[in-house]
Amino acid sequence: MKLRSVELGLPDPEAATEFMVDIWGAALAERRGDTFYLRGSGSFPYLLSLEKADGEFVRSTTFVCDEAELVTVRKRSTAAVRPVRDVVSSDPGGGRGVIVELPEGELWRFLVDATEVAPIEGRDLPVKLTHVVFNSIDAEASGHAVEDLLNFRVSDRTKGMVFVRCNDSHHSVAFARAGFASLNHIAFEMKDIDAVMRGIGRMRDAGQPPAWGPGRHGPGANVYAYYVSPFGPVIEFSTAVDKVADDHKVGAPSDWTWPSNRIDQWGVSDKDFDSLRAAEERFRFLRDEVADPVQT
16 A cells, blocks of 8 residues: 545645745646646656645545455444545546545545556656645544554654554654644655755745754654645655564654754754644645445
């Protein structure tokens, strides 16, 4: 199973697309009506969709999987009486599967038979999404839910987050201990550290210093730089997240402590807590996407 894309609704997707293509470094895959699809250099048809809407919301987060994984997701979710709906994707790449509503309203879409595309060249293009982080009322319960319902696995716990994986990447998703439910941020996987640093330079040229970064996280050990995008959500340049084995030992908060005044491995940058927090509260979940639970 792999994290593929995030689907957002917002009032001005055209302006958001202009920023993401001209400054952030994504490529426009295609436009369908008032929805813009942005891709990276890898084989996924798109990583981020931006559709015109009256408000700001996360429509879905999409994973691609095989038939056996889809059967497991469907069987476990319906057994737990979670809202589940069959879906045929009309987005680039197509595919069929289910949308599952998690306990705090997150809508996760699981697709099989989704097609891929030929990779494209571009040293400053993101390759794919590294991870998506969600703010959570109860991050521990959210972590347990995706283990029980979706067969994900918790990789690490810190004072601030619960990290979960769906393959050998240390985490594809994390739940922040925020006390409310919303999108925290979207991380774009860059080719290497140089691509991250060039991205930071590009953003500085556009008058946008990082809200946090550059730095290197503890859990996952990925390099990062966070920004509050001009269209709302927090977005991240990231690279080099750890790979883990099936028998990976789950980390505890006590495993991730730093010296005073440091919040990552490098300790070279400050964090704009207030700006990040305000942005992290903006994009909530469109909970009316899934109707009644599927009856078995």
